[in-house]
Amino acid sequence: MPVKRGQARRGIPGPGGVPVTIWRAIVWSRGPLVGLLAILALIWVPSFFLTDESAWRFGPPFNIFFSAIAIFGGLFFLLLKTGPISEARSQARTLGGIFLVFLVTVGGLFVMAAAFPQFEIPRPGGEAEGGTPVERGKALFQNPALGCNRCHIIGDRGGNLGPNLSRIASIAATRKPGMSAEEYMRESITSPSAFVVKDYAPLMGADFVKKLSKVQINEIIAYLLTLQ
Amino acid sequence: MPVDTSFLGARSVIWIDAELHLLFAAFILGAPIFIVLMEYLGVRTKDQRYERLAKETMKVVAIGYGVTAILGALLTFTLLGPYQEFSSYLFVRFYEIFRLYGILILLESLTMYLYWYTWEPLADRKRLHIGIGIALNVLGTLVMLLINGIASFMLTPPVAMVAGETVSTWAMIFNPSFTGLNLHRFIANITFGGFMVAFFAAFMYLTSKKEEDRAFYDWMGFMGNFIGVGTLLLLPVAGYIYSKELFLYDAAISTLLMADKLSWFFEFQGFLVSLLFLGANYYMWLGIQRIEGGARFINYMKVNLVIIFVGTIIWVTPQNFLPDLATKLPEGVNILDIVIPEGPAFIGMMMAKALAITGIIIVTFITYLLYRRAIATGSVVWGRIDLKAQYVLIFIPAVAVYLMAFMGAVRELARDGWHVYRVIPDTTNYWYIPPLAHTALMTGIVTLLFFALMSFIFVVGFKVGKTK
Numbered sequence: 001m002p003v004k005r006g007q008a009r010r011g012i013p014g015p016g017g018v019p020v021t022i023w024r025a026i027v028w029s030r031g032p033l034v035g036l037l038a039i040l041a042l043i044w045v046p047s048f049f050l051t052d053e054s055a056w057r058f059g060p061p062f063n064i065f066f067s068a069i070a071i072f073g074g075l076f077f078l079l080l081k082t083g084p085i086s087e088a089r090s091q092a093r094t095l096g097g098i099f100l101v102f103l104v105t106v107g108g109l110f111v112m113a114a115a116f117p118q119f120e121i122p123r124p125g126g127e128a129e130g131g132t133p134v135e136r137g138k139a140l141f142q143n144p145a146l147g148c149n150r151c152h153i154i155g156d157r158g159g160n161l162g163p164n165l166s167r168i169a170s171i172a173a174t175r176k177p178g179m180s181a182e183e184y185m186r187e188s189i190t191s192p193s194a195f196v197v198k199d200y201a202p203l204m205g206a207d208f209v210k211k212l213s214k215v216q217i218n219e220i221i222a223y224l225l226t227l228q
Numbered sequence: 229m230p231v232d233t234s235f236l237g238a239r240s241v242i243w244i245d246a247e248l249h250l251l252f253a254a255f256i257l258g259a260p261i262f263i264v265l266m267e268y269l270g271v272r273t274k275d276q277r278y279e280r281l282a283k284e285t286m287k288v289v290a291i292g293y294g295v296t297a298i299l300g301a302l303l304t305f306t307l308l309g310p311y312q313e314f315s316s317y318l319f320v321r322f323y324e325i326f327r328l329y330g331i332l333i334l335l336e337s338l339t340m341y342l343y344w345y346t347w348e349p350l351a352d353r354k355r356l357h358i359g360i361g362i363a364l365n366v367l368g369t370l371v372m373l374l375i376n377g378i379a380s381f382m383l384t385p386p387v388a389m390v391a392g393e394t395v396s397t398w399a400m401i402f403n404p405s406f407t408g409l410n411l412h413r414f415i416a417n418i419t420f421g422g423f424m425v426a427f428f429a430a431f432m433y434l435t436s437k438k439e440e441d442r443a444f445y446d447w448m449g450f451m452g453n454f455i456g457v458g459t460l461l462l463l464p465v466a467g468y469i470y471s472k473e474l475f476l477y478d479a480a481i482s483t484l485l486m487a488d489k490l491s492w493f494f495e496f497q498g499f500l501v502s503l504l505f506l507g508a509n510y511y512m513w514l515g516i517q518r519i520e521g522g523a524r525f526i527n528y529m530k531v532n533l534v535i536i537f538v539g540t541i542i543w544v545t546p547q548n549f550l551p552d553l554a555t556k557l558p559e560g561v562n563i564l565d566i567v568i569p570e571g572p573a574f575i576g577m578m579m580a581k582a583l584a585i586t587g588i589i590i591v592t593f594i595t596y597l598l599y600r601r602a603i604a605t606g607s608v609v610w611g612r613i614d615l616k617a618q619y620v621l622i623f624i625p626a627v628a629v630y631l632m633a634f635m636g637a638v639r640e641l642a643r644d645g646w647h648v649y650r651v652i653p654d655t656t657n658y659w660y661i662p663p664l665a666h667t668a669l670m671t672g673i674v675t676l677l678f679f680a681l682m683s684f685i686f687v688v689g690f691k692v693g694k695t696k
Contacts, residue, residue: 114664150653205655207232
């Protein structure tokens, strides 16, 4: 039932005659609060007594997870104890209230998602990793963050959307007249559309020049030049 | 050469474009099913409220068509920019399908206008008008089937095609997850339509002053929520069928979804679905108290809410706190602290989670039966309900839209770096799966933009120019 502003604060009885405002509800309705404290005790107290060997010992991340759910549950059951809310004073406030529901809902969901474990997005390897330039170049080529071997096969590993690179060191110099193998490879990495091998689509992105440093490009070329 | 989009990046732009377009498309496809049903009930029961509900919702749908079309055009522009090679790939292989799609959209739009503008002229020939409405729904469903064929193809292309063989267009359309996706989307569209009607009703209730209007919008909100929740009960079953199809196609997809990078996305989904059920039950809790004598049922409902809460805890309890299979245990962290202990390990298993959601569904159904029982033994005074109920009817659609947009993203991310799974790799800067927080943020932006646009439609369609 819509209640006029001010009536709620004066104490319109809610379901079963229980009080109205959320603060009064907290004070008066012991049920959800007592229940919440009992559940929190049930979650945390065993941690002090159970050892790692126990088949029933939950770790702190689980305890925090269950506690958060229990607190949400406590607030939800507390909400059941509250009475009707009052009418907004103006249309603008009503629209503001509707917008606030959206904002709090979406914001709350984002906070919840951000609190969950996050995996790292793949990144190309750093320049200072160990090994020879050829080894580092090979590691970069096989790095899933770059995805070179998703399209190019070397030996028996890789995709077939791009040309086979198993013997690229031998054939690179023959691809474009007047260009050495190294020059051709560099151009293919930095501006892939400059020359597209016959029967292949121009699928390769032009952003490897941004993703990779000059040193890393040199290392990949060093590796490709070993593929005779 | 493909271009990137400055500031936001190509993926964010297509993410927002595609999801906004799909949300509006789901609304204009789902709501007419609801509308025709309401119009039919109006004829059968002679209750004028059904007629008004159908007509007012149809007005929102009619305005929504334009927004959907514009968002579709924006989506196409984005596809033709940063994703031009992939778009060319799709257009070449599905050229005839896209042509048919365009023709069907034209026919659907014409039928929609016919349905809307003949509402008054055909007031005495209701059967004919309902027939036009059914034709509108048939055309809308065909449009959905066609585009679902392409969307499902991207995740589950025919196995022969992955092996390098050429397959027919129809084999690509009728791919291994075509049925599952259609079933899930068809039911979800009705659920969505119901919740959007509830949202509209709550919006109108809160911004109306007249008693009779409030009585009507209170009833309308109840009906929208009823249809939304009624079909929501079927969605987990459809979801399982769809998941099973994916598992049978390639178990690696299921591993990615349930045990690897996307497993915490499903944890989050569990919370979202639970919030929907809690919201729906809370709405009925508030609603039953305005029924004469309904208060005697609230203790039973409280037990139901406790059961739903326990079910939620079982459903969302994770097996471990590792974000994916590749993450190494940080130094100083005890593995026993982040993995579910052996004793209660059962609640981390799929079987327990299936039982939990089944329990939540059954209990929600029982809550509805209690509500029906209360109505049967006491009269309802529409328009006299705690205002909280109207805000709950805004909260539920907000969560439903968020859930739809979130799960849409999960379905796209399940391709794991491929535009077409194991056929066309994503070679853009954004090929990788983004973390959960990023996905949740993008989903939040999409949800807020969607509701801003919908609220604009409500205000323009129903508030601007009305005399006091």
